[in-house]
Amino acid sequence: MSVQTAPKPVQEKEKTSRRIAFSQKRGKWDVQLSPYLYISPFFILFAITGLFPLAYTAYVSVHEWHLLLGQGKFVGFQNYIDVFNQPTFWKALRNTFSIFLLSSVPQVIVALLLAAVLNANIRAKTFWRMGVLVPYVVAPVAVGLIFSRLFGDQYGFINAILGLLQMDPVAWHSEVIPSHIAIASMVNFRWTGYNTLIFLAAMQTIPKELYEAAIIDGAGRLRQFISITIPQLRATLIFVIVTATIGGLQIFDEARVFDAAGTGGASKQWITVTMYIYDLGWGNQKNFGRASAVALILFFIIILIGILNFAITRKISDSGSSKQGKKSKTTISKATRTK
Amino acid sequence: MRLNTRKNWAAVASLATIALLASGCSSTDTPAASGEAGGKVSLTLATFNNFGYTDEFLKEYTDANPNVTITHQQAATAPDARTNLTTRLAAGGEGLADVEAIEIDWMPELSQLPGAFVDLESPDVEGRWLSWKEDQGRTPDGTLIGYGTDIGPQAVCYREDLVKAAGLPSDPAAFAEYLGGKDATWDDYFKAGHDFVAKSDSAWFDSANAVYHSMVGQVENAYEDPKTGEPVKLADNKVIQDMFTNVLTESKDLSAGLTQWEGDWDSAFQNNGFATMLCPAWMTGSIEERAGGVTGWNIADVYPGGGSNWGGSFLTVPATGKHTEEAQKLAAWLSAPEQQIKAFENAGTFPSQTKAQTEKALLDSKNDFFNNAPTGQIFSSRAIALNDTKPIFRGVNYFTIHTAIQNGITRVDVNKSQDAETSWKGVLTEFSELGF
CATH class of the missing domain: 3.40.190.10 (Periplasmic binding protein-like II)
Known part of the structure; x- marks a missing residue:
């Protein structure tokens, strides 16, 4: 535009005003568009590595598709119907939720408590703080090895101790719940320290004045933790819970290394949905159609739970802020009373 | 999970880069290679x-x-x-x-x-x-x-000391004869096992699945029709069902109830868990790895049901x-x-290779962990014995069906959560899920 207008003989006044107009316009564009431009690499990358595979998975899931032989005929929703009719799919779903709850819930609670302890005035702080991260550094395969010795059915360490205490051994690899507990403990071993450090970092940003005020008000440690630490950590809690949910619903490594075959046990006691996808697609069946169908189902389940999570956390934060409002009112009234 | 998947992606990405680099390199080589013969x-x-x-x-x-x-x-x-x-x-x-x-x-x-x-x-x-x-x-x-x-020609590896302690013929030649010698059958093997467990605290073999794996490996057309390649309906497959029941019945007192390659299986080597193992040539290394410090392992030149190859x-x-x-x-x-x-x-x-079977280097090879058993001679003789057996047909779905049956055996032998009959029903369900 400026190129076109420049050679034309125009009055000084008008020219300057136009220039200002254009630069203003450009400035406006700059403000409006450049943020999108700056984040566009992520979305372009996401479209290539995320969106396209997602759409392609949907395409594969309505076809007969073999890993080696490739695309077969169009079958509509037959793959989905087959999957829903398979008891293994429902077992996988059950196991995934069970392992997810058994791992995420204790993990977040223990991480929170550990962080509170680490945040307190203790000796050799750095040592303890680095210590909780050590399990995270250990390679998953090594974790698998260690835990397979712990949770052995006949010669395992835990069963040996139970034997010394005259208790019955636990059938870790045969029964459903014990196998889930064993796998969840593997997950927790790895991730508790990681979450602890995130909580610890968040705790250190809480203003000290709040605690000082609480101490003056006569609040004990527990009271401080419940009334100050946890409400102040709300944003971090939401982050940790959301990532734990997404990760928890995709548990794969730990369950796969739980036995040598890695197919989730003889009666599929601990097969997870992701393992089921792997087994369908890359196992003996090589049935990509069905594997894609399960992958999409899992995708929708995660979205559904994500929405649920969002709704719940928003509710909590809403009620939390109203509570806080009340609290500030009461402190004000207290303050006025003391006056 | 979480970061781990991210790590995996990083690994995949770096692998892809390496692959790209590698293919880049090879494509630069091509002009020279295709340019002239002998390049x-x-x-x-x-x-x-x-x-x-x-x-x-x-x-x-x-x-x-x-x-x-x-x-x-x-x-x-x-x-x-x-x-x-x-x-x-x-x-x-x-x-x-x-x-x-x-x-x-x-x-x-x-x-x-x-x-x-x-x-x-x-x-x-x-x-x-x-x-x-x-x-x-x-x-x-x-x-x-x-x-x-x-190849993996199979013989029987066994604990000479445990067999001796149970009062059975224990040196390799006598033990091979005791298991039925040249025309040993699975029934001979099981019968010897019952004699053994009556006088010993150890089990006879490690895993019912290992035994089933070997037995079914000797069936010409186990799960599929060789003409069409189509799977035979498992509910009508009497041979397999009988074998399934037979193995599990015998395993009740003979099996140590282990799964191969599991932690418990590893530990059992150190705890006199079992006395015999069906072992292909390459398994000797795996046994030595786990049974370090245990003396008394030996190998008998015998195999139930003729011969067998694993791997x-x-x-x-x-x-x-x-x-x-x-x-x-x-x-x-x-x-x-x-x-x-x-x-x-x-x-x-x-x-x-046929010619390699008579090679001195092979025939002279001994394994000192197995009390200097002449492994070269034993496995070579087991390999040549296989020439007389009929070819085995394994179609596309062989291992899919095999896995379903092995799961059924594990439920009874290892998990002890079901009896053989219930477990077979579970196998049939799993088979139907495969959707043939």
Whole structure:
């Protein structure tokens, strides 16, 4: 535009005003568009590595598709119907939720408590703080090895101790719940320290004045933790819970290394949905159609739970802020009373 | 989970970069190679575990053929190599090595892609292998796609000390005779087991699945119709159902109730868990690894039900390679008896070539962990015994069905959560899920 207008003989006044107009316009564009431009690499990358595979998975899931032989005929929703009719799919779903709850819930609670302890005035702080991260550094395969010795059915360490205490051994690899507990403990071993450090970092940003005020008000440690630490950590809690949910619903490594075959046990006691996808697609069946169908189902389940999570956390934060409002009112009234 | 998947992606990305770089390199080589005959040829050889192909060993070939350079890619485990191979085949053969090593168990699925591998038939290699090994290297329509390298002929490994303590004949020759000698049957093996467990605290064998695996490996057409390749309806498969019930009935007092390759199985070696094991030649290494410090292991030259082979590998030449002719030459050289004897000396892989069976280096080989058992002679005799057996048909769905049945056996033998009858019903359900 400026190129076109420049050679034309125009009055000084008008020219300057136009220039200002254009630069203003450009400035406006700059403000409006450049943020999108700056984040566009992520979305372009996401479209290539995320969106396209997602759409392609949907395409594969309505076809007969073999890993080696490739695309077969169009079958509509037959793959989905087959999957829903398979008891293994429902077992996988059950196991995934069970392992997810058994791992995420204790993990977040223990991480929170550990962080509170680490945040307190203790000796050799750095040592303890680095210590909780050590399990995270250990390679998953090594974790698998260690835990397979712990949770052995006949010669395992835990069963040996139970034997010394005259208790019955636990059938870790045969029964459903014990196998889930064993796998969840593997997950927790790895991730508790990681979450602890995130909580610890968040705790250190809480203003000290709040605690000082609480101490003056006569609040004990527990009271401080419940009334100050946890409400102040709300944003971090939401982050940790959301990532734990997404990760928890995709548990794969730990369950796969739980036995040598890695197919989730003889009666599929601990097969997870992701393992089921792997087994369908890359196992003996090589049935990509069905594997894609399960992958999409899992995708929708995660979205559904994500929405649920969002709704719940928003509710909590809403009620939390109203509570806080009340609290500030009461402190004000207290303050006025003391006056 | 979480970061781990991210890490995996990073690994995949870096692998892809390496692959890109590698393919970039190979494409720069092509003009020279295709430019004139006898120009520089660079070949890639992909193996897994330890084939015994050391750098010095491969240098012999490049010295004799100065125009050839060999890059050896070694995957840590067979499943890694399998995933790599199938994924690349699915992608149309891009990025495959010029010579790809495969395991016998992958044959059924690879046979589905007859065009993906070069037909390796050549007068030079006629009669090179034990006949049953050569048959394994062919697709159902008879195309030779794999040159045999090693095999896993099975014998019976046993704890001489435990057998002796139970008052049974214990030295290798007498024990082999006790298990039925030349025409040993599975019933003989089980009967000896009942005698043994009556007088010992140890179990007779490690795993009901290992026994079933061997037994079903001797059935000509276990799960599928050899003419059509279609799976036989499992509910009507009386032979398999009887075998399933038989193994589980016998296992009640004979089996240690373990799953092979599990932690418990490893520990059982140190705890006198069981007295005998069906062991292919390569298993001797696995036993030694786990039973360190335990004296008393020995090997008997006998096998129930005739003979059996477990495992073994082949070299194939993917058809998409740039130098398939040169690759075939390399594969032929590698799988020749002279080289396989060297590989055996390097890594203990038992050679599959007829000529190698009479080689002094093989026959003289002994294993001091197994009380100096003449392993070379024993396994060679077990391998030759297999020539008399009929060829086994394994179709595309063999391992899918096999896994379903093995799960059923585990439920009874290891988990002890079901009886044989209930478990068989579970097997039938799993079979129906496969949707044949």
